[in-house]
Amino acid sequence: MSPDVDPSTKIALDAPITQLAGVGSQIGARFAYLGLRTVGDLLNHLPIRYEIEVAEAAVTEAKEATELAEASVTRTVRGEIQKVRHVPSRRPRIEAILADESGTIRLVWFNAPWLMKRIHPGQLGIAKGRAKVRGGYLEMVNPLWEPVSEDDQVPVRAGRLRPIYSATEELATARIEKVLTAVLQPALESIVDLIRPEIIAQRGLVSLRDAYRMVHAPKDAFEAERGRTRLAYDELLCLQLAMAMRRWQVRYSMSAPALVLTAAIEQKILARIPFVLTDAQRQVCKEISDDLAKTIPMNRLLQGDVGSGKTAVAVHAMLNAIAHGHQAVLLAPTEILAEQHLRTVEEMLKGSRVRIAGMTGSLRTADRAIVVNGLASGDFDMAIGTHALLGEEIRFKSLAIAIIDEQHRFGVEQRAALRAKGATPQQVPHTLVMTATPIPRTLALSFFGDLEVSSLRGLLPGRTAPTTRVMPTLRALEVYAWLKTRIERGEQAFVVVPAIQESEMGLKDVASHAKSLAEGPLHGCRIGQLHGQMKSAECDQVMDDFRAGKIDVLVATIIIEVGVDIPNATVMVIEHAERFGLAQLHQLRGRVGRGGKPGYCVLIGDPPSDIAQGRFDTIANSTDGFEIAEMDLKLRGPGEFFGARQSGLPPLQVADLTRDFLLLTDAKSDAQAWIGTSGDLTESCDLALRRRVLGLYGAALGLSDIG
Numbered sequence: 001m002s003p004d005v006d007p008s009t010k011i012a013l014d015a016p017i018t019q020l021a022g023v024g025s026q027i028g029a030r031f032a033y034l035g036l037r038t039v040g041d042l043l044n045h046l047p048i049r050y051e052i053e054v055a056e057a058a059v060t061e062a063k064e065a066t067e068l069a070e071a072s073v074t075r076t077v078r079g080e081i082q083k084v085r086h087v088p089s090r091r092p093r094i095e096a097i098l099a100d101e102s103g104t105i106r107l108v109w110f111n112a113p114w115l116m117k118r119i120h121p122g123q124l125g126i127a128k129g130r131a132k133v134r135g136g137y138l139e140m141v142n143p144l145w146e147p148v149s150e151d152d153q154v155p156v157r158a159g160r161l162r163p164i165y166s167a168t169e170e171l172a173t174a175r176i177e178k179v180l181t182a183v184l185q186p187a188l189e190s191i192v193d194l195i196r197p198e199i200i201a202q203r204g205l206v207s208l209r210d211a212y213r214m215v216h217a218p219k220d221a222f223e224a225e226r227g228r229t230r231l232a233y234d235e236l237l238c239l240q241l242a243m244a245m246r247r248w249q250v251r252y253s254m255s256a257p258a259l260v261l262t263a264a265i266e267q268k269i270l271a272r273i274p275f276v277l278t279d280a281q282r283q284v285c286k287e288i289s290d291d292l293a294k295t296i297p298m299n300r301l302l303q304g305d306v307g308s309g310k311t312a313v314a315v316h317a318m319l320n321a322i323a324h325g326h327q328a329v330l331l332a333p334t335e336i337l338a339e340q341h342l343r344t345v346e347e348m349l350k351g352s353r354v355r356i357a358g359m360t361g362s363l364r365t366a367d368r369a370i371v372v373n374g375l376a377s378g379d380f381d382m383a384i385g386t387h388a389l390l391g392e393e394i395r396f397k398s399l400a401i402a403i404i405d406e407q408h409r410f411g412v413e414q415r416a417a418l419r420a421k422g423a424t425p426q427q428v429p430h431t432l433v434m435t436a437t438p439i440p441r442t443l444a445l446s447f448f449g450d451l452e453v454s455s456l457r458g459l460l461p462g463r464t465a466p467t468t469r470v471m472p473t474l475r476a477l478e479v480y481a482w483l484k485t486r487i488e489r490g491e492q493a494f495v496v497v498p499a500i501q502e503s504e505m506g507l508k509d510v511a512s513h514a515k516s517l518a519e520g521p522l523h524g525c526r527i528g529q530l531h532g533q534m535k536s537a538e539c540d541q542v543m544d545d546f547r548a549g550k551i552d553v554l555v556a557t558i559i560i561e562v563g564v565d566i567p568n569a570t571v572m573v574i575e576h577a578e579r580f581g582l583a584q585l586h587q588l589r590g591r592v593g594r595g596g597k598p599g600y601c602v603l604i605g606d607p608p609s610d611i612a613q614g615r616f617d618t619i620a621n622s623t624d625g626f627e628i629a630e631m632d633l634k635l636r637g638p639g640e641f642f643g644a645r646q647s648g649l650p651p652l653q654v655a656d657l658t659r660d661f662l663l664l665t666d667a668k669s670d671a672q673a674w675i676g677t678s679g680d681l682t683e684s685c686d687l688a689l690r691r692r693v694l695g696l697y698g699a700a701l702g703l704s705d706i707g
């Protein structure tokens with residue numbers, strides 16, 4: 001094959017890269033290392049950035065120009081490395097001599113010992129950096145060095161935007177560019193746009209072919225961005241189509257038991273709850289019971305601050321299912337929290353006919369068998385436990401509602417596992433996901449296109465938010481001296497540190513900090529320790545002791561973040577507070593002051609930047625989790641809310657939720673309109689797109705491939 005491919009020919013997108021001119025099996029393996037096997041892979045290997053190409057100069061020319069120039073000027077020279085040496089002085093450096101036909105230049109790098117392995121005599125490449133003449137010799141300090149083999153030469157055009165690809169030592173970005181440039185035209189010929197042209201026109205986007213050309217070979221920065229925007233739109237649209245398809249499938253191909261809340265049932269439920277529900281709680285219970293009354297499976301997110309009373313709402317919904325002769329399950333992210341829920345609910349239902357099964361990983365085998373059998377036979381009405389309840393072997397006789405507490409620990413996969421626990425594949429439970437780390441509403445709605453959202457705002461009657469103070473590390477001893485006075489009044493405290501074990505980063509860890517408190521400012525207090533690497537029996541013991549008042553101060557990692565309820569705990573001290581997210585800090589402080597006595601939260605830390613200071617100010621001045629979430633959104637951007645861990649979805653490759661938020665909104669409404677007309681993307685013109693969407697998100701979202 002000739003290296004210059006006739007632009008009128010086509011290359012199939014699934015053609016292997018090794019078929020291309022100049023790419024043998026050896027180079028092919030280097031591409032494969034980057035996950036690039038086909039022409040299509042190559043097209044989708046988008047530049048990570050662009051550089052404006054600077055005209056190259058011959059070394060002597062560069063020297064003369066530099067001598068004449070007043071200030072140092074960025075220059076680009078190309079040549080062969082002649083010598084490399086490491087100079088071990090007070091400021092160790094690497095020096096290399098680069099030569100072209102006209103002369104030589106010295107390249108100097110400080111603090112770059114790794115370069116020794118990457119640069120060697122005989123190597124060809126381009127050095128770019130600020131040049132100056134020192135002692136009559138032309139020199140560049142810390143230039144960019146890019147090795148370029150004879151084969152990789154891409155002609156330089158000054159002012160051109162040069163795409164920079166993620167590359168490896170064996171496969172330079174210039175080589176990738178060269179191979180791509182050669183194949184670009186014929187590959188573009190094979191591109192089929194799967195999105196309807198009306199939508200593309202209406203959104204003012206460029207065609208898919210143009211988009212790929214613009215990202216790989218942009219005429220200017222504006223083109224590069226237009227190309228990227230189109231590709232980002234496609235990615236977001238596929239995601240939103242997947243969400244809309246799921247919503248559609250759930251609505252039209254699956255059903256859940258209709259649980260109509262009659263006045264009689266409602267009355268019985270309310271009699272079991274040991275307090276009067278607040279207006280906010282009643283409102284949310286109503287939103288939920290309206291959903292439950294339908295055969296369309298509920299998929300609702302309940303957001304509410306720590307201590308806003310979400311458990312009662314959960315119990316309300318579960319008892320509704322049980323009153324209809326079905327089963328309910330409540331899932332907690334940790335054993336501690338599962339045990340706590342179990343205790344709370346058992347207490348509420350004492351003397352009733354509701355049979356509750358507790359299920360955690362630490363259950364003994366015999367007890368586990370009783371639970372497993374009882375859920376399958378219907379002997380248990382309710383199960384409360386950890387993800388152990390999602391195990392393959394757990395079957396329910398008739399599960400009508402599943403409630404997941406603290407959503408951020410559960411991914412989409414777990415939700416799919418839950419759906420599989422319905423009586424038949426078409427019969428699924430209603431699901432309610434509860435979280436104390438609210439996602440700003442606009443974001444939640446636009447991203448999770450398939451969720452309804454309820455919010456419990458405000459504190460319960462008689463509750464006050466903990467008073468929050470920020471203290472610099474230097475004044476930590478004062479904080480602990482004050483803490484001791486609270487202990488002496490019979491109150492209890494949490495001290496949260498970031499590390500489990502001693503680390504080189506100088507972060508406080510549980511054991512050493514507990515020890516230094518015991519020997520220092522908290523001498524005489526009973527100090528316990530808790531972290532995620534302890535056995536669960538040990539954790540339980542410590543929590544029991546703390547609850548029973550046998551421990552005054554619990555030094556812990558953020559394992560206590562979720563849900564733990566110790567009414568007598570009034571103080572929360574957080575060390576290295578700058579290392580925690582705002583939502584985490586807010587969650588943590590919600591652990592104290594829950595028993596009627598006022599709570600205090602002291603953040604010890606030294607904010608390293610203005611943003612960090614802003615975060616501290618926010619948390620000290622606001623008590624509303626929703627407001628804090630909005631602030632976090634402003635300070636850190638929406639990307640933070642959608643880590644892969646949080647959403648359970650494959651990460652986005654092109655789109656960036658901070659930058660492309662409006663595009664996301666557009667994609668969402670386009671996807672909804674589209675699904676609205678074609679149901680499930682099963683119209684013949686949509687089949688290719690459907691395959692793509694299912695390929696990308698089918699598994700993660702549990703989309704079934706049924707018509």
Ligand code: ADP
Nearest residue numbers: 275276277278305306307308309310311312460
């Ligand atoms: P969270 O939203 O953090 O899960 P909980 O459901 O644990 O909050 O409620 C916090 C505490 O407030 C619990 O001790 C609960 O019994 C109590 N509580 C909940 N709702 C009310 C109410 N309407 N009136 C009085 N106390 C309530």
Ligand code: MG
Nearest residue numbers: 310311405563
């Ligand atoms: Mg809770």
